[in-house]
Amino acid sequence: MEASTVKFLGNPSIITAWRTIRHHRSTILSLQNLTYKNKRFLPFSLTTTKSSEPGQDSTDCSLTSTRGLVLDLGLSTDSWDREETGSPVVKRFLSDNEERWYMWYHGRSSKQCPDSDSIGLAVSNNGIHWERGKEKVESNDDVGLVMSSCEDWWAFDKASVRPGEVVIMSSSKVRANSSVYWMYYTGYTTETVEFESQGFTFGLGNPERFNLCDGNAEKSRVFRSLPGLAISQDGRHWARIEGEHHSGALFDVGSEKDWDFLYIASPHVVFHGSGDLRMYYHSFDANAGEFCIGMARSREGIKWVKLGKIIGGRKSEKDGSGFFDELGGRYPCVTRNKRDGSYVMAYEGVDRNGKMSIGLAVSKDGLHDWKRLPSKEAVIAVGKDGAWDNKGVGCPYLIEMDGDSDHQWRLYYRGAGNGGRTGIGLAVSEGNDITRLTKQTVVHL
Numbered sequence: 001m002e003a004s005t006v007k008f009l010g011n012p013s014i015i016t017a018w019r020t021i022r023h024h025r026s027t028i029l030s031l032q033n034l035t036y037k038n039k040r041f042l043p044f045s046l047t048t049t050k051s052s053e054p055g056q057d058s059t060d061c062s063l064t065s066t067r068g069l070v071l072d073l074g075l076s077t078d079s080w081d082r083e084e085t086g087s088p089v090v091k092r093f094l095s096d097n098e099e100r101w102y103m104w105y106h107g108r109s110s111k112q113c114p115d116s117d118s119i120g121l122a123v124s125n126n127g128i129h130w131e132r133g134k135e136k137v138e139s140n141d142d143v144g145l146v147m148s149s150c151e152d153w154w155a156f157d158k159a160s161v162r163p164g165e166v167v168i169m170s171s172s173k174v175r176a177n178s179s180v181y182w183m184y185y186t187g188y189t190t191e192t193v194e195f196e197s198q199g200f201t202f203g204l205g206n207p208e209r210f211n212l213c214d215g216n217a218e219k220s221r222v223f224r225s226l227p228g229l230a231i232s233q234d235g236r237h238w239a240r241i242e243g244e245h246h247s248g249a250l251f252d253v254g255s256e257k258d259w260d261f262l263y264i265a266s267p268h269v270v271f272h273g274s275g276d277l278r279m280y281y282h283s284f285d286a287n288a289g290e291f292c293i294g295m296a297r298s299r300e301g302i303k304w305v306k307l308g309k310i311i312g313g314r315k316s317e318k319d320g321s322g323f324f325d326e327l328g329g330r331y332p333c334v335t336r337n338k339r340d341g342s343y344v345m346a347y348e349g350v351d352r353n354g355k356m357s358i359g360l361a362v363s364k365d366g367l368h369d370w371k372r373l374p375s376k377e378a379v380i381a382v383g384k385d386g387a388w389d390n391k392g393v394g395c396p397y398l399i400e401m402d403g404d405s406d407h408q409w410r411l412y413y414r415g416a417g418n419g420g421r422t423g424i425g426l427a428v429s430e431g432n433d434i435t436r437l438t439k440q441t442v443v444h445l
Contacts, residue, residue: 068425068439079134080145081107086414106162119147156247157187164267195286202354210416227267259285282330291328324378325349348394356392389415407432
């Protein structure tokens with residue numbers, strides 16, 4: 001693999017990591033047993049109350065307004081994630097005697113510019129209770145803020161950054177402790193792009209804010225964003241890898257007539273096999289007036305070739321009723337089903353009123369014939385009145401749990417409630433039926 005420039009972020013050990021990548025050109029994807037300092041976690045239990053419909057909150061009085069919530073805003077007034085949290089990217093690492101969970105997510109504080117997001121890391125030993133930090137990480141055992149926007153004036157990510165996916169790369173000839181994290185992320189500039197709003201009564205912002213609305217303005221503006229790549233040996237200290245685009249991004253938006261002309265966001269990369277990496281990302285097709293998910297393909301993970309869009313909006317029925325994703329999908333998360341080898345996509349659907357919920361699509365090969373569930377309803381919908389996620393749910397991230405007898409899926413997601421307050425939630429499947437997901441109630445003992 002080759003890259004034009006490596007921008008180091010204060011950790012000399014990254015140099016060794018990059019030399020390892022260059023030396024072992026034929027890479028394979030493997031989840032390695034990564035270590036961090038043992039922390040003490042509160043004991044917990046999960047209670048599941050079946051809903052009357054998939055993804056909906058039950059009316060059982062034992063449920064509280066925080067059902068599903070596993071990571072709230074930072075508690076301290078000076079926490080880096082005090083004002084907003086979202087975009088969860090979750091990894092589970094197993095060893096002979098324990099399991100470890102990492103979650104990278106975006107956050108924002110009152111100290112930052114109003115629209116400036118950073119990326120942080122939280123850790124867990126069960127995927128339920130998370131340990132976080134309120135400041136920038138200092139050591140390899142630390143948790144907290146791990147990556148902020150670039151300081152270079154010309155960079156594509158000088159305004160804000162959000163994680164899209166973290167892929168763990170290693171060579172069959174390299175020891176486990178030499179594995180390298182590859183983070184694909186969305187970088188935002190201060191440049192805005194104007195387009196016809198088509199009369200939408202809700203905000204189309206990129207990145208979107210739940211408490212902002214464009215109204216019926218004739219024109220809408222979004223921040224230009226592009227996909228980027230950074231690498232790390234410990235998941236905490238990151239070095240940006242500059243792509244072929246002059247701004248350091250991996251690739252550019254399309255031409256003015258293309259569906260991805262406005263911006264490119266939420267790059268999610270799947271390792272299909274040696275020399276075959278697939279990136280799923282979203283944009284807003286201003287000509288069609290819908291959010292769309294598209295694909296790109298790469299041999300080594302740095303140079304990408306676009307393949308076009310694979311999912312758009314769905315027209316309303318003749319009776320006037322609409323689908324939960326009538327205006328399309330965004331924030332794709334794709335994983336390969338270990339049971340049958342098919343590909344499953346969780347995505348954020350947007351309805352005609354701008355309400356956000358989560359849906360599923362399936363493909364045999366991950367390239368063609370993506371088929372959404374025929375139901376008009378989402379698999380994860382907004383919570384009931386008063387719930388922490390009663391305004392919108394999205395940015396899904398799927399985890400397939402290992403186990404012969406208790407095969408199960410977990411879906412982490414961002415939720416938003418009154419006033420635009422955000423958090424990260426969790427839903428779990430009923431057995432291996434991924435179409436039946438229930439928000440979890442976490443009880444700390």
